[in-house]
Amino acid sequence: MQYNLNKEDTHKKTAFWQVGQKLWLLISEEKKIIIIALIVVIINSLLSLIAPRLIGHTIDTYIIGRDYHGVLVFAGIILALYLLSLITSYLQIRLMGGVGQRVLYRLRNKIFNKLQSLPVAFFNQNKAGDLISRINNDTDKINQFFSQSLVQFFASIFMMIGAMIFLLSLNIRLGAATLSPALFLLLITRLLSPWVKRKNLTSSKSLGGLSSEIQESLNNFKVIIAFNRRDFFKKRFQEVNDNNYSDAIEAGVANNTLTPIYGLASNIGQLIVLAYGLALISSGHFTIGLLISFLSYANSFYNPLRQLAALWANFQTALASWDRINEILVLENNLPLLENTPSVDNNAILEFKNVNFKYPDGQEVLHNINLKLSKGKIYALIGPTGGGKTTTASLMARLYDPTAGEILLNGKDIRSYGDEERTKKIGFILQEPILFTSTVKENILYGNEKYSSYDNKQLENIIAKAGLGQLLKRFDKGLDTKVTASGDAVSLGQKQLIAFMRAILRQPEILILDEATANIDTVTEKLLEDILNNLSSDTTKIIIAHRLNTIEKADEIFFVNSGKLIRAGSMDHAMEMLLHHNRNS
Ligand SMILES: Nc1ncnc2c1ncn2[C@@H]1O[C@H](COP(=O)(O)OP(=O)(O)OP(=O)(O)O)[C@@H](O)[C@H]1O
Ligand SMILES: [Mg+2]
Structure with missing residues (x-):
């Protein structure tokens, strides 16, 4: 599966109804509140729709009849209606604001959980900054749609239909004439929508690009300073910032193109009412009060329509953001769990059978590798x-699956082990140790449930028993020493020591050390060697090293190069192969 989100061909367009369905799934738990909000909206619209009719009635009956008591009574009623409609407006905003925030919360959780379930390959191909932007910015656009736009959308439509009914029933000809500019709007909106959505998508994309750039230069700040390349990153940042600026402006223009056109249609509608209405009055077919009601209804029709234009843009923004979120949600982990796999007795803890591997978009790194590792050997x-x-x-640790062939762990396909079981069996100290911003203790206990409830004293005992006590002494505040993930609160060598303790305490069946001693002084290195030698003789050790003295104790040495893995036999032969390679390249 292709994991690169920003590649054009992976961008799948979702059909309109599918988006609707997905968005509905997001809010289906909020059904009750949304229904209440809709009822409130309907009451609100009804209140606003009754008022103009009452005003017309007051003018025609009481003002023209000079009945001032009647005018006062009706003015009071109309005021009460307006106050009620104010209250319902607030209620609606509150209800839907909550819905928006909860959708935001759930959506962010959903994306984060999805990200957590994806394999390493995904993170190789996508930049953290862009992902963060999707989790933060794109979800917020959906939130804005739900909290501000959705119910207003319905309110506007309801209001328009109500006003339309009043307009047509008061005078069908005048009503039809008043509504005619709206048809024209419908057409224009349909024509412009795809363009508006595209502009919003581009704008979201370049916002993601901006985040990636910020992330990269912040991560590498020291290198930037050391090489005095501030200008380089400044220039690159300038570029993405410029892009983002112009894309955002274009999206803003696209989002607001419709608003003036809607304003124009509204004005034309009112003009029609005035001209046609006055003509009707002079021929005695209409009254002043009705004309005023009519004008008011024309307003009640065109105002929400104008709002709809803005809401429509909001909706297009939300759709564009949804596409970006959905790109993550539809990804499947391509490291599936195999079921019902047969177990063979191959007398090996780990076996590679005709394994080929290439990174996505890369060349083949491993070609037809066969390898058998026995329990307890180095x-x-x-x-x-x-x-x-x-x-x-x-x-070996199944961070990736082979592109061909299979890997057997204890005689069974490694793909048939669940993540938990597999990571328990295999300890992997990475070339670049990954730690979390926390204390040494938290980092050592990471992923180790057995000791998770232990206090410092108990844990120190366990560490001493495992022979790791000397290593802990390398940290001035012991278990409580602070660690920062990207900073330098601890040295690289110290980071490797933490990763080492973490792996040993988990008592894995297979322990893989990738250059685990590359940044450690020779005295401490000797210490690590002793610890390794004292590990249970059942533990299989796989050591990757550049310095050959660290692999003296190895039972077998493999030489890995240009897709091949060759048994080196003796230490001397291994040395020869390395030298030979270096001489030839
Ligand atoms: N995440 C990745 N995506 C694409 N290609 C990769 C990735 N990681 C490594 N490669 C490529 O695979 C090849 C083997 O890399 P690998 O990291 O396995 O080498 P190595 O033997 O561990 O080297 P070193 O001694 O420097 O650690 C290299 O050509 C490298 O460019
Ligand atoms: Mg390496």
């Missing part, structure tokens, strides 16, 4: 930089 992978050692180890 294996070493050596080879030139970029030769495929980390890739081989990543396949």
